[in-house]
Amino acid sequence: MDKAMGVEKRDPLGFPQWSPVRRRFGPDAPFFASGNMERELLAKQVALDIIEDEKQQLENMEDVEDREIFCPIVGCGAHLNSLDGFEDHYNARHTASCSVCSRVYPTARLLGIHVSEVHDSFFQAKVARGFAMYECLVEGCGIKLKSYKSRQQHLIDKHKFPVSFEFFKKTHASKKQRQKNQRKLSVHKTEEASSAMQVEEETIDGLVSAVSKLSTSDNSPSSISFGRRHTRGFTFVPRALQRARGPDSSPAGAKR
Amino acid sequence: MADENLPSHRRDSIKSSVGNVAAHRRRQHAVTVGKERREALVRTKRLCRVGVSGDAVFSLDNDMMIDEEQSVLEVQTISAVEELKITISYQGKGAVLKRVTALRELRRLLSRSEFPPVEAALKAGAIPLLVQCLSFGSPDEQLLEAAWCLTNIAAGKPEETKALLPALPLLVAHLGEKSSLPVAEQCAWALGNVAGEGKELREILLSQGALPPLARMMLPNKGSTVRTAAWALSNLIKGPDPRAATELIKCDGVLDAIIRHLKKADEDLATEVAWIVVYLSALSNVATSMLVESNLLQLLVERLASSNSLQLLIPVLRSLGNLVAGDAHTMNFLVAGHGTKDNFIAALIKCLKSEHRVLKKEAAWVLSNIAAGSIEHKQLIYSSEAVPVLLRLLSTAPFDIRKEVAYVLGNLCVAPSEGTGRPNLILEHLVSLVGRGCLSGFVDLVRSADTEAARLGLQFMELVLRGMPNNDGPKLVEIEDGIDAMERFQFHENEDLRNMANELVDKYFGVDYGIDE
Numbered sequence: 094m095d096k097a098m099g100v101e102k103r104d105p106l107g108f109p110q111w112s113p114v115r116r117r118f119g120p121d122a123p124f125f126a127s128g129n130m131e132r133e134l135l136a137k138q139v140a141l142d143i144i145e146d147e148k149q150q151l152e153n154m155e156d157v158e159d160r161e162i163f164c165p166i167v168g169c170g171a172h173l174n175s176l177d178g179f180e181d182h183y184n185a186r187h188t189a190s191c192s193v194c195s196r197v198y199p200t201a202r203l204l205g206i207h208v209s210e211v212h213d214s215f216f217q218a219k220v221a222r223g224f225a226m227y228e229c230l231v232e233g234c235g236i237k238l239k240s241y242k243s244r245q246q247h248l249i250d251k252h253k254f255p256v257s258f259e260f261f262k263k264t265h266a267s268k269k270q271r272q273k274n275q276r277k278l279s280v281h282k283t284e285e286a287s288s289a290m291q292v293e294e295e296t297i298d299g300l301v302s303a304v305s306k307l308s309t310s311d312n313s314p315s316s317i318s319f320g321r322r323h324t325r326g327f328t329f330v331p332r333a334l335q336r337a338r339g340p341d342s343s344p345a346g347a348k349r
Numbered sequence: 350m351a352d353e354n355l356p357s358h359r360r361d362s363i364k365s366s367v368g369n370v371a372a373h374r375r376r377q378h379a380v381t382v383g384k385e386r387r388e389a390l391v392r393t394k395r396l397c398r399v400g401v402s403g404d405a406v407f408s409l410d411n412d413m414m415i416d417e418e419q420s421v422l423e424v425q426t427i428s429a430v431e432e433l434k435i436t437i438s439y440q441g442k443g444a445v446l447k448r449v450t451a452l453r454e455l456r457r458l459l460s461r462s463e464f465p466p467v468e469a470a471l472k473a474g475a476i477p478l479l480v481q482c483l484s485f486g487s488p489d490e491q492l493l494e495a496a497w498c499l500t501n502i503a504a505g506k507p508e509e510t511k512a513l514l515p516a517l518p519l520l521v522a523h524l525g526e527k528s529s530l531p532v533a534e535q536c537a538w539a540l541g542n543v544a545g546e547g548k549e550l551r552e553i554l555l556s557q558g559a560l561p562p563l564a565r566m567m568l569p570n571k572g573s574t575v576r577t578a579a580w581a582l583s584n585l586i587k588g589p590d591p592r593a594a595t596e597l598i599k600c601d602g603v604l605d606a607i608i609r610h611l612k613k614a615d616e617d618l619a620t621e622v623a624w625i626v627v628y629l630s631a632l633s634n635v636a637t638s639m640l641v642e643s644n645l646l647q648l649l650v651e652r653l654a655s656s657n658s659l660q661l662l663i664p665v666l667r668s669l670g671n672l673v674a675g676d677a678h679t680m681n682f683l684v685a686g687h688g689t690k691d692n693f694i695a696a697l698i699k700c701l702k703s704e705h706r707v708l709k710k711e712a713a714w715v716l717s718n719i720a721a722g723s724i725e726h727k728q729l730i731y732s733s734e735a736v737p738v739l740l741r742l743l744s745t746a747p748f749d750i751r752k753e754v755a756y757v758l759g760n761l762c763v764a765p766s767e768g769t770g771r772p773n774l775i776l777e778h779l780v781s782l783v784g785r786g787c788l789s790g791f792v793d794l795v796r797s798a799d800t801e802a803a804r805l806g807l808q809f810m811e812l813v814l815r816g817m818p819n820n821d822g823p824k825l826v827e828i829e830d831g832i833d834a835m836e837r838f839q840f841h842e843n844e845d846l847r848n849m850a851n852e853l854v855d856k857y858f859g860v861d862y863g864i865d866e
Contacts, residue, residue: 108852111808112772113721113760116714117674120587120631124714127749128663128707130391132624135660137390151387162798167842176748179798183837197833199840258839258847 166199168232203230203260210241211261230260389463389505393545393584396504397497398460401534401573422458423469429455430473437481445488452482452494459501467502467509475502476512483519489529496520496535503542510546517543517557524562534574537563541581551585555593560585564600567622571614579610579621586628594633597625604639611648616658623652623664630671637672641679646672650683654696659705666700666708669693670715680722694719694733701738709746713739713753720760724775727761731778740782743790748797755794755805758787762812774816783813788829795834800843807835807849814857823857832858 118124134148164171164179166187173179187199193212198204206228209216220226225237227244231252238244241261248254389396433451436444455475459465475498482495499520503510513520520536528536540559544551554560563585566578586593597603610622626645629636640646652665672679683693700712716735719726730736735757743754762779766772788810795806810831814822826832838850 108811108849109808110772111759111763111812112766113763115674115677115680115718115721116756117671118631119589120628121589125667128667128711129393131659131663131705131707133391133393136395151390165798165800165842166837167840173798176797176799180796183796187837187840197836199837203840259851 168200202232206230207261385464392504394504394510394542395538395580396460396463396465397500397535397538400497400531401493401538401577402531419464419466422461423466426455426458426466426469427473429458430470430475430478433478433482434474437478445491448482449488449490449494452491452498456494456497456501459498465501465505467505470498470502471509471512476515480516480519483516483523485522489532492523492528492532493535496523496532496539500535500539500542503539503546507546510543511550513539513543514553517554517559521554521557521559521562524559524566526562526565530572530574533566534577537566537574537578537581541577541584544581544584548589551587551593552590554585555596560593560596561600564597564603567610568602568606570609571618575610576618576621579618579625583621583624583628586625586632588628588632591632594629595635598629598633598636598639604643607640608643608645608648611645611652616656616661619652620658620661620664623649623661623668626668627664627671630668630675634675637675637679641672641676641682646679646683650693650696654692654699659708662700662703662705663707663711666711666715670711670718673715673718677722680719680726690729694729694735698733698735698738701735701742706747706750709742710750710753713742713750713757717753717756717760720757722765724764727764727775727778730757731761736782736785740785740787740790743787748799748802751790751794752799752802752805755791755802755809758782759805759809759812762809762816774812776816776818779812779816780818783817783825788813788825788831792826792829792831792834795831796837800846803838803843803846804849807846807853810835811849811853814853826857 130151134151162173162176162179163169164173164182164186166183169186171182171186173182188197189199189201189204190197191204191207191212193208196207198207210227216226220239223239225239227238227241229236229238229244229247229252231248234252236247236251238247245258245260248258248260429451433448433455436447436451439447455470459467459470479495479499482491487495499513499516503513517540520540523536524533524540540554540563544554544559560582563578563582567575567582569575582597586597588594607622607626610618611626614622626640626649629640646669649665649669652661653669656662656665669683673683683690697712697716700708701716703709703712716730716739720730739754739757743751743758746754762775762782764773764775791806791809793806794802795810797803797806810826814826816822817825832854835850835854838847841847841850
């Protein structure tokens with residue numbers, strides 16, 4: 094018999110909200126497998142002297158064999174011994190973190206790409222001069238594009254990435270970061286306000302030099318804002334991306 | 350082995366290599382035996398090692414046989430089959446005794462170890478001989494021994510079970526009411542093994558009319574025959590074709606017998622009957638309505654509450670679970686009916702507290718279905734002792750149990766959707782459960798590699814983010830490292846989960862997050 098599937102209610106954003114439904118399983122469903130096994134083990138217990146240890150082993154074996162678990166991170170596919178093993182595997186292999194902005198990436202390669210694109214003024218300089226610097230994120234592809242947006246499009250067109258995918262996500266900063274920024278901000282408020290204004294009016298070359306002032310040696314995220322508000326935990330958005338959004342697009346700080 | 354003309358050092362090296370080979374073979378054999386043992390233990394077929402009348406008592410041998418013993422057994426089997434062949438053609442004085450003796454010898458060989466020499470027996474041509482021994486009018490002892498041999502031949506690998514095909518019509522025939530009870534029981538056992546093999550054999554048995562006589566054997570109040578017949582029936586009706594289940598419940602006296610046994614029988618018999626109810630409730634709507642209309646539900650709840658036998662609790666719990674899952678009316682009865690409601694929830698809580706994994710998991714499943722019902726159902730669970738137990742399980746139990754518990758808790762927080770309206774939050778429940786620390790358990794599920802669990806976790810997080818008063822949701826989620834857990838999905842291969850996680854992060858943790866701190 095089939096699972097009783099209720100229709101999930103999607104809110105305007107499309108999120109499938111929790112909807113209570115009764116779940117029914119057929120007698121052969123994997124859900125019942127351990128109970129079935131227990132039945133047979135108990136029935137044979139006396140006749141075949143099954144000791145507790147062996148029973149435990151059998152039960153554990155069944156759980157593992159029926160679940161072929163592979164790491165779900167794109168491009169990994171590592172075989173996991175158990176669901177518990179996933180956490181260890183994830184921490185060992187998928188937590189490359191950026192020392193500048195604390196963003197975390199699932200591979201060293203993606204981290205490297207992030208650092209170049211976001212924290213490297215040299216990278217931005219080359220972009221400004223028209224070099225194709227934005228690498229395709231899929232390992233082995235090798236294609237480079239001239240802008241963040243065109244790389245995005247390439248991922249969607251060639252590699253079936255979802256339209257909503259964003260390599261560089263505008264993200265919050267952690268609570269600690271925000272508190273740090275808050276302190277910095279209150280001290281340098283006026284200074285930064287004026288430099289923000291300045292940067293906005295500058296040309297590309299000016300942008301490049303401003304960016305190089307930020308420099309990757311600074312261990313806290315920039316609190317300069319390109320928009321009208323001072324957003325805490327602000328994240329760097331390349332001017333190229335802003336431009337690509339069109340003149341009517343809101344400043345970096347606004348929500349989508 | 351070692352050539353005597355070789356110098357001694359050469360001899361030694363050959364000797365040691367032979368020794369290594371033998372040791373290696375033993376190790377390989379041990380691995381094979383280990384695997385086979387596991388399969389044998391888990392199969393739905395049962396070896397008959399002690400006679401149904403209980404009189405043949407002999408020592409059960411050590412199951413770990415090494416190569417040499419196994420081949421000796423095989424040789425003995427082949428000669429036993431040969432001997433049987435001779436006794437069958439023999440028509441003279443004492444023929445029956447000779448035949449029965451030969452059968453008995455073969456039966457002993459087939460009953461000794463966990464892996465009887467079935468292949469050898471089949472190769473030697475045992476089946477046609479055994480079929481002949483089953484012919485009508487044969488003496489009971491002969492029928493009994495032949496059926497016993499067939500039972501154990503059928504208890505092993507699929508090809509071996511299928512070899513019984515020629516014998517099936519006769520085995521079914523000897524289930525008749527004119528047969529002696531031990532004979533009928535042994536035939537039922539053999540047929541139970543055949544039915545346990547797979548749906549093709551089940552179909553064949555059903556079309557040969559195996560169901561009605563087995564059903565009749567279940568009607569008396571007690572006896573080992575009743576129990577064996579019930580077990581064989583459970584194998585016969587387990588589907589996936591639901592027709593057998595429907596046919597069974599319609600047989601005269603069956604419903605009454607099921608109720609009688611669940612009420613009065615000892616735990617062993619009640620266990621097998623409960624398994625029949627499991628399949629009836631899972632497969633046949635006709636059966637389900639008939640069962641629900643009788644007072645079966647009450648009996649099941651009583652058994653669930655009073656028994657301490659894991660064997661019995663599993664099928665009883667599952668029957669109730671199937672009934673609750675399948676039928677809203679049933680659920681209403683169980684949960685609102687006089688007397689049953691409190692007992693039922695209490696019995697489920699007892700299962701949650703049990704040390705047995707299966708009971709915990711399936712009890713949580715049943716509760717999740719009840720929690721998917723009306724507001725009253727949710728309140729019944731919410732106000733019971735179940736919640737503290739569930740919260741504890743959410744943090745400490747193995748994964749599969751945690752997942753079911755998650756369903757219960759989430760279902761408690763969301764009201765039933767009226768028509769096409771959006772399901773509303775039950776704020777009181779959500780706030781209380783989150784206040785008692787359940788959020789971290791859900792975040793753990795988000796981190797797991799299991800898609801269904803991650804989805805559940807994300808959906809619960811959405812409830813918290815959306816519904817917690819004073820916009821506390823995002824802060825609470827952040828404290829539990831929920832943001833980190835969601836950001837993992839950026840490079841997850843499942844698009845659905847990626848989108849869900851991204852939506853939540855964008856909506857609740859956008860760049861403006863934390864501004865008004």
